[in-house]
Amino acid sequence: DAGITQSPRHKVTETGTPVTLRCHQTENHRYMYWYRQDPGHGLRLIHYSYGVKDTDKGEVSDGYSVSRSKTEDFLLTLESATSSQTSVYFCAISESTEQPQHFGDGTRLSIL
Amino acid sequence: AQKITQTQPGMFVQEKEAVTLDCTYDTSDPSYGLFWYKQPSSGEMIFLIYQGSYDQQNATEGRYSLNFQKARKSANLVISASQLGDSAMYFCAMRGETGGGNKLTFGTGTQLKVEL
Numbered sequence: 001d002a003g004i005t006q007s008p009r010h011k012v013t014e015t016g017t018p019v020t021l022r023c024h025q026t027e028n029h030r031y032m033y034w035y036r037q038d039p040g041h042g043l044r045l046i047h048y049s050y051g052v053k054d055t056d057k058g059e060v061s062d063g064y065s066v067s068r069s070k071t072e073d074f075l076l077t078l079e080s081a082t083s084s085q086t087s088v089y090f091c092a093i094s095e096s097t098e099q100p101q102h103f104g105d106g107t108r109l110s111i112l
Numbered sequence: 113a114q115k116i117t118q119t120q121p122g123m124f125v126q127e128k129e130a131v132t133l134d135c136t137y138d139t140s141d142p143s144y145g146l147f148w149y150k151q152p153s154s155g156e157m158i159f160l161i162y163q164g165s166y167d168q169q170n171a172t173e174g175r176y177s178l179n180f181q182k183a184r185k186s187a188n189l190v191i192s193a194s195q196l197g198d199s200a201m202y203f204c205a206m207r208g209e210t211g212g213g214n215k216l217t218f219g220t221g222t223q224l225k226v227e228l
Contacts, residue, residue: 031214042116042203042218043157058215090157097207097214098164100147103157 003027004104006091012110019078021107023091025071031094032074033058033101034066036087043090049074081111114139114208118219125194126227132179133189133222135204141165145207146187147216148178152200160202163187194226 003026013019023032031050035043035058045058047066055066063085065077078085088108092101115138125131137146148160163171163178171178179188191198201223205216 033215040220042220043205043216044218045215048215059217088155092157094214098145099214100159100162101214101216102159103149105156 006104029093033092116219141208
């Protein structure tokens, strides 16, 4: 299994609070991604990174920011969480653009 | 824009039978890749199989094969000899070249239930 660890695995928080999710990899892969999964929508890309300090927006980036200060860590931040951001968040990594993405186990985030 | 369509929200198959999960796609990229992932009830996403748009042969991985029909823009997953452990949600996804970064666009998934 690809060495991907997401933390926390579960979190409940209140509207308006900041939240940071962490993705840590031990594979030294260049590409890292954050997706959210909601019923009826499959997985949708929030942000991705193609190297240290190199990030770009995905399909549903509003309300989210990311940072990647070192190869192994990719952080997803909700500056002021809203109930619409209640979701399951997946981190993924890939070695190159031709290789498949491998996913972490997900973080279940509930915003009340 | 890229789009993946999975028209079967749910499927049933009997154990040991073969089953085909449908996936159609739309893209203007001349080069793209198609993926299938399995998500069991425990929630993890498991990579199953990959097909490149220029691959001459259909991809196979054990009991999984991908029926790739480029002209029809379809990439159906075939699971042979279904097992109870195949019960899961299955997602089709596409990687396009536009914008780079190996970004994936996912379909909404098909829930497969394997019955005795």
